Amino acid sequence: MTACEFAAVGWLIAVFVALYSNRQANKRETRKEIRDKINQLDLLLTNLLDSTNNYYLDKNALRSKESIKIYSYINDSYGIIEDLKKDIKLHAQFYVMYELITGDDFDSKQHQAGEQHAMLCKEVATQKSSLIIEAEAWFKGAFQ
Amino acid sequence: MTHKTISIAVEYTKTPAGRYYSDGSFTGERFREEFLYPALTKNDEVEIDLDDTLGYGSSFLEEAFGGLIREKNMDINELKDKLRIISSRALYENRIWQYLKDAQQEKNNEKTIK
Numbered sequence: 001m002t003a004c005e006f007a008a009v010g011w012l013i014a015v016f017v018a019l020y021s022n023r024q025a026n027k028r029e030t031r032k033e034i035r036d037k038i039n040q041l042d043l044l045l046t047n048l049l050d051s052t053n054n055y056y057l058d059k060n061a062l063r064s065k066e067s068i069k070i071y072s073y074i075n076d077s078y079g080i081i082e083d084l085k086k087d088i089k090l091h092a093q094f095y096v097m098y099e100l101i102t103g104d105d106f107d108s109k110q111h112q113a114g115e116q117h118a119m120l121c122k123e124v125a126t127q128k129s130s131l132i133i134e135a136e137a138w139f140k141g142a143f144q
Numbered sequence: 145m146t147h148k149t150i151s152i153a154v155e156y157t158k159t160p161a162g163r164y165y166s167d168g169s170f171t172g173e174r175f176r177e178e179f180l181y182p183a184l185t186k187n188d189e190v191e192i193d194l195d196d197t198l199g200y201g202s203s204f205l206e207e208a209f210g211g212l213i214r215e216k217n218m219d220i221n222e223l224k225d226k227l228r229i230i231s232s233r234a235l236y237e238n239r240i241w242q243y244l245k246d247a248q249q250e251k252n253n254e255k256t257i258k
Contacts, residue, residue, distance in 0.1 A: 068198060075199055107161035107167070
């Protein structure tokens, strides 16, 4: 092998190493972005759950305040679910949460908070939990 | 060809809430009866702009839109031709078309049983 050929092989190896490093860096960056989004989603859904519990169970809660928070958490959570959709499909579980929380007599002047809504709140909590479990399972499978 | 755009925030309310008239002042039933259905009967195309409100509950959207099929005897194919939804939040548009499909399915099932 001539010196020229040695140099060419060296360059080729350097290019492959650079490409591989770049790919790994991109993967780390994607991993970090998705991790952050899942964490954000978890936090928003936890807040949504808290406001839902206040709205439906707490007779002393200011209903309109909790309702405003609920809309805000729903809109923000859905934004993240849309951002994640090319990687993870979480829409179905989220729709169930949305229907449970904002269906029935939500925002009706006839709504009365109390224990009669305990089952609804438990279902919302279960749904939230399964949505996050699915997101975490996907993340683990994709990056670990 | 006649065309009408209804911005819910501008022409109805920035705070839509509730299903039936008895639930409050700006409910889904009232929107359907006084705004949406009349516009659909008088125009070839109706655009509903959902933006600039805080959000929509499923009870409001289901009653307003699903009710077109259930209560007003409209058909989903007719609505696909006439109705346009404008929304920067995909959630609400997705839900509306799902409620229309569900209402149509329910109506078809009832016809089959009869």
